[in-house]
Amino acid sequence: MAQPRIGVFVCHCGRNIAGTVDVEGVTEEASRIPGVVLSTHYDYMCSDPGQEMVARAIREHRLNGVVVAACSPGMHEETFRHAAQAAGLNPYLVEMANIREQCSWVHRGAAATEKASRILATVVEKVRGNLPLEPSTMGHSTKCLVIGGGVAGIQAALDVANAGYEVLLVERSPSIGGRMAQLSETFPTLDCSQCILTPKMVEVDRHPNIRVLANSKIEEVSGFVGNWDVRIRKGATYVDPDKCNLCGDCVEACPVRVPHEFEEGLTERAGIYIPFPQAIPSSYTLDVQSCLGLKPLRCSECAKACEAGAINYDMQDELLEEEVGAIVVATGYETLPKAAMAEYGYGEIADVISGLEYERMASASGPTQGEIRCPSDGRVPKEVVFIQCSGSRDPELYKPYCSKICCMYTAKHALLYRHSVPDGQAYVFYIDIRAGGKGYEEFVQRVMEEERILYLRGKVAKVFQDGDKVMVWGADTLTGRRVEVAADLVVLAQAVVPSQGVVDLARKLRVSVDEHGFLKEAHPKLRPLEALAAGVFLAGAAQGPKDIPEAVGQGSGAAAKALMLLSSPELVHSPEIAEVAEHLCSACGICAPQCPYEAITVEDTAVVNEMLCEGCGTCVAACPSGAMNLRNLADSQVLAMLHAALKEHEEAEVLGG
């Protein structure tokens, strides 16, 4: 500021400030600060006449800085910056001195007035050093990338597309639908999961604004918010979807049988397959990992069987380069795999299965058409033990967190079992019942009381094979008694874990994961849908265990966040960020790793990406050569503020005496 012409406006805030602080005295004191050309006071500065007073003074006194001594900047900084801008003053030359919340409301007497003057003086010093700033702006792509085609990704894609923006929906498996497509019925309403999901899948498929890239993976992501360059590998399916008429002759012809992923390995599939009848895209896929025919010697049984001539062994992966403005990550979850967990005989005893396997069995479209059977010999189980928290809430061995959905789906499983096997007995071992959702507690109570499911509070100590039975030894901690069940089937509510490959994807996107591999949100309370990298949004269980309504809600929320970005004419970013004095920078690179947003790159000097920097100033404090500066909070400003705050007054020594 060449020749400071600062205006000071002290607010009475009715009696809120003036009742404690000697407003006239503070105004008078401020008028003596060098550079202050006008110091005045008024009843309510935030009122229209008050704002007009500031605006008029800016014009009449050609002010190049304004300090409003009133409430917290959180209350009215925007108000006065706006008023100043309308009067022709750059809004970044306006600051608030907080003499209400941090002074008149908490102090009394002469000391309050004295402190108000000091606070005001510090802010005058800040304004003296402030520079007029303009927000950075930048054009951007209006396309949205959604990674993951489960229900959260589907919802996000539909919402963005329905708002009129283009969506690329990338799914790594051959069909969208995710976990929800595998589920039998949904708690607590017992809707058929596929019946409510497939209409949405069809809507995605025929939406003119959505392009589904199944069997596809994100290879590389560069750029930043609004302007991401994404390389996507669209895996060859070796089946031309336009020619494939879903007759299934190829499956009959294929000699290969491998565990069926969609059926959680309960059945087998051929090397060429469609995950489930309603799959989208609606086409068969040749699984190159298990196919015998691709090379070197072609089996080619499927191609021979295909009358439509849809099978093409020469199909290649496609590499797509796409520019997108926003990215929604909805990569979902898995459950703790067999390999990771030997406890409870999982993976060793055939009749010990996971909740997801049970879902497939309970599903009308599953391998048993909804009949509950023992995988070992297909008999109908008469005694079933459900074990909750299998791998969850177990910080010593597995996951310390609660997987959130298991209490509810176990109650549902037990209910479905009773409906399938009315004379069977079901037991549920639980630690606590966590049924915090609309209609959830009522559902669990109904299962406990009406369905006569035996809920046993306690952990299972041992599960072992005994003839054709699975022995479950546990304790009921409510009665203190030992419990032994000779079960036919044991169902484990396996811990929810992030999808495989998420850590790798997060690295490509430059977003963080937490210690368990779930994607980390920008703020756990206030920014749960945003990743720390600007322009990347999170939806569904990729961020942490979630049930369907939460995942759908987050899908919509992430879409709204993405739309805010896509629909803005240009990206506007606060200019109160870090900047580099190039002549001082030695490119030592100390600043770059300090930045949580990866906004700094080091070339000949450090370079701050204006769109990524959030203005925390951590790099500035780290710079050993004073080359990094935080705009409008420079070291020189803070030091001047300190001197103003600590200035000696003669009467200071007797204050409070």
Next chain:
Amino acid sequence: MAELKHEPKIAAFLCRWCAYAGADLAGTNRLAYPPNMIPIRVPCSGRVEPAWVIEALRSGADGVLIGGCHPGDCHYVSGNYKARRRVELLRDVLAGLGVNPARVKLVWVSASEGVRFAQVVRDYVEEIRGLGPNRGEFGVPEEVDDRAGRIAQAVEQAVNHG
């Protein structure tokens, strides 16, 4: 005649997202605390430079309070951890300069902790009152000034490399 009594002067750097908002909440709830502290709003405790603290102590502050977000809650992810490391090293330097390291204090106060904010200030004012006026070597002979400046720089480098 009024009894001459030392009133501590405290400069405070308050993170705008947590401690500063906590101070606002203390105000909204009319939770009185001593007026000895002058707040300076900063974007993050990670913006606070050790040199500021030294300058404050040289300029007559009897204590410097830094208010940041609780571990894990930093608005900017990790600025509070960086502040913690910097302050820890700074304490050693202060001790070396003959200044009681208790004259700088880093506290975690969230935006919802108005009660805690008021209590933190009350406690700190009493703590500093107990230490008496800051009569460290700061600001006495010229060469000490230079030394403080050099050490401030050394601290920064050490922190940033460490």
